[in-house]
Amino acid sequence: MTDGTRDLDHLIDLLAKLPGLGPRSARRAVLHLIKKRSLHLLPLAEALTKVGQTARECLNCGNIGTSDICDICQSDKRATGEICVVEDVADLWAMERAGVFKGRYHVLGGTLSALDAVGPDELRIPKLIDRVASEAVTEVILALSATVDGQTTAHYIADQLGGVTVTSLAQGVPVGGELDYLDDGTISAALKARKSF
Amino acid sequence: MTDGTRDLDHLIDLLAKLPGLGPRSARRAVLHLIKKRSLHLLPLAEALTKVGQTARECLNCGNIGTSDICDICQSDKRATGEICVVEDVADLWAMERAGVFKGRYHVLGGTLSALDAVGPDELRIPKLIDRVASEAVTEVILALSATVDGQTTAHYIADQLGGVTVTSLAQGVPVGGELDYLDDGTISAALKARKSF
Numbered sequence: 001m002t003d004g005t006r007d008l009d010h011l012i013d014l015l016a017k018l019p020g021l022g023p024r025s026a027r028r029a030v031l032h033l034i035k036k037r038s039l040h041l042l043p044l045a046e047a048l049t050k051v052g053q054t055a056r057e058c059l060n061c062g063n064i065g066t067s068d069i070c071d072i073c074q075s076d077k078r079a080t081g082e083i084c085v086v087e088d089v090a091d092l093w094a095m096e097r098a099g100v101f102k103g104r105y106h107v108l109g110g111t112l113s114a115l116d117a118v119g120p121d122e123l124r125i126p127k128l129i130d131r132v133a134s135e136a137v138t139e140v141i142l143a144l145s146a147t148v149d150g151q152t153t154a155h156y157i158a159d160q161l162g163g164v165t166v167t168s169l170a171q172g173v174p175v176g177g178e179l180d181y182l183d184d185g186t187i188s189a190a191l192k193a194r195k196s197f
Numbered sequence: 198m199t200d201g202t203r204d205l206d207h208l209i210d211l212l213a214k215l216p217g218l219g220p221r222s223a224r225r226a227v228l229h230l231i232k233k234r235s236l237h238l239l240p241l242a243e244a245l246t247k248v249g250q251t252a253r254e255c256l257n258c259g260n261i262g263t264s265d266i267c268d269i270c271q272s273d274k275r276a277t278g279e280i281c282v283v284e285d286v287a288d289l290w291a292m293e294r295a296g297v298f299k300g301r302y303h304v305l306g307g308t309l310s311a312l313d314a315v316g317p318d319e320l321r322i323p324k325l326i327d328r329v330a331s332e333a334v335t336e337v338i339l340a341l342s343a344t345v346d347g348q349t350t351a352h353y354i355a356d357q358l359g360g361v362t363v364t365s366l367a368q369g370v371p372v373g374g375e376l377d378y379l380d381d382g383t384i385s386a387a388l389k390a391r392k393s394f
Contacts, residue, residue: 005262005263007248007252008248008261010244011241011244011245011247014237014240014241015241018226018229020217020222020226021226025218027287027290028216028217029215029216029217029218030248031285032215032216033215033248034261040211041248041249042249043211044208044212045242045246045249047204047207048208048241048242048245049239049242050204051227051230051231052238052239054204055204064228064231065202066204090224090225
């Protein structure tokens with residue numbers, strides 16, 4: 001085995017470690033990239049290097065951007081007094097794609113978890129309490145997963161925040177959802193939260 | 198939107214175009230890479246750049262390596278007189294993983310296809326005929342897909358090659374295969390090619 005095949009194998013190994021890819025799809029991806037060298041491989045290498053050099057976490061909210069304070073925290077338009085608390089940057093992106101929330105975010109970086117020994121200080125919870133005290137926050141919207149850990153985290157945060165309205169996302173039937181395919185918990189939550197038609 | 202988020206979106210778009218990844222898994226991959234910047238993102242960017250600069254097709258067989266003639270074609274150990282004809286570099290890699298073939302390869306770069314207007318000159322078929330005439334080839338093993346296009350290509354190549362033994366891979370029940378889950382064609386091929394036990 002020469003340096004050349006070692007380079008290829010190394011690239012395949014690295015790609016195979018990405019979430020959603022395995023060795024087989026990594027091999028396919030590498031062959032595809034080599035075939036489309038100037039259109040795909042070189043731009044991808046460049047984009048990775050650029051993001052690797054510039055991406056950083058916002059010191060205020062934990063969002064990923066290229067400056068110490070992210071675009072959303074810098075924008076005056078987003079100073080609505082609402083903070084949407086999410087677990088992860090992926091959740092923030094999902095909220096932004098929906099395009100209905102006009103306030104700012106706070107990315108926790110996970111949920112409290114007794115099993116994984118994640119306490120409040122491992123998350124960005126102290127910073128959230130600071131922000132609520134120092135920024136003109138009128139409402140904290142908890143957009144956390146409807147899992148045990150997510151809801152534990154939501155209750156903990158609600159307990160810590162005094163003097164500010166704390167809300168959470170509604171639970172119910174998803175848009176386009178068929179009752180037949182929904183789990184019992186969702187149906188009972190939707191029934192409990194039923195509203196006049 | 199600033200340059201920073203444009204860089205991120207650009208990276209996500211490029212990753213989403215890889216076979217096996219979509220926008221959703223590309224976003225997950227990018228967040229994962231940013232979290233593991235020095236362990237994963239920077240090495241990946243480096244490996245891509247390196248492969249982008251050095252990878253090239255072997256002028257003899259079409260395999261991917263880093264020199265004009267690939268390692269397998271350069272190795273005297275592989276000069277067994279057997280040439281295994283495959284469609285794609287991925288197939289060559291699959292044969293090498295199996296580790297039973299000790300000869301050299303010839304990568305066609307696809308199959309003949311009337312629909313896609315792929316003729317013999319679009320593939321590496323003339324070069325194969327040259328090799329059989331100039332190298333001391335004793336056997337050409339056709340390891341092509343068991344599809345209509347693959348078998349058409351196999352018949353065409355067998356017709357073109359005179360004075361050399363041409364064989365093809367056996368068809369039958371795959372190792373670990375259960376009869377119940379096999380298609381009719383495979384069962385009938387396996388029955389026709391039955392052998393004394």
